Amino acid sequence: MTQPVESIKKDAETRMAKSVETLKNDLGKIRTGRAHPGLLENVRVDYYGNQTPLNQVANVSAADARTLTVTPYDKTQAAAIEKAIRESDLGLNPMSTGGVIRVPLPALTEERRKELSKHARAEGENAKVAIRNVRRDSNQHLKDALKKKLITEDDDKRAEEAVQKFTDRFIGEIDKLVAAKEKDIMQV
Numbered sequence: 237m238t239q240p241v242e243s244i245k246k247d248a249e250t251r252m253a254k255s256v257e258t259l260k261n262d263l264g265k266i267r268t269g270r271a272h273p274g275l276l277e278n279v280r281v282d283y284y285g286n287q288t289p290l291n292q293v294a295n296v297s298a299a300d301a302r303t304l305t306v307t308p309y310d311k312t313q314a315a316a317i318e319k320a321i322r323e324s325d326l327g328l329n330p331m332s333t334g335g336v337i338r339v340p341l342p343a344l345t346e347e348r349r350k351e352l353s354k355h356a357r358a359e360g361e362n363a364k365v366a367i368r369n370v371r372r373d374s375n376q377h378l379k380d381a382l383k384k385k386l387i388t389e390d391d392d393k394r395a396e397e398a399v400q401k402f403t404d405r406f407i408g409e410i411d412k413l414v415a416a417k418e419k420d421i422m423q424v
Contacts, residue, residue, distance in 0.1 A: 360414035
């Protein structure tokens with residue numbers, strides 16, 4: 237009798253965990269005051285006619301708190317890499333010095349920090365909506381199973397409570413992630 241219930245609960249928990257992982261990745265792309273290699277993760281380089289992720293054609297590392305260094309695997313691609321970074325919507329101005337490209341990060345203004353904080357909160361809200369959608373879908377599957385008499389009303393109630401606990405736990409996790417990112421962004 238409880239087989240459908242267990243699979244519905246497991247599916248809900250898995251999908252909610254994926255939403256939190258996606259949020260972590262999205263928050264990692266939001267710039268803070270410090271340099272981190274993940275900032276250039278979405279930059280694509282024209283590598284012999286193919287749009288290739290930067291991390292596949294160069295090594296990206298943080299030289300210090302305000303500078304990223306990009307070391308091309310193929311030195312002939314330095315100009316293409318520099319161009320890709322400059323043309324990305326990150327507002328960065330890379331400088332080539334020999335075989336290494338230095339990417340200084342300009343200091344964030346107070347206004348820009350607030351904008352980035354808002355963006356982080358919006359990403360958090362999107363993740364919460366995704367989690368609530370998973371809860372709604374799970375509850376609907378439970379109701380369908382109850383209508384088909386695959387589970388009892390008691391099973392339905394217990395499963396709904398379990399799904400609600402997952403929802404509360406993952407939304408709490410999202411709040412913590414967003415709060416930590418906001419603190420990181422606003423730190424001067």
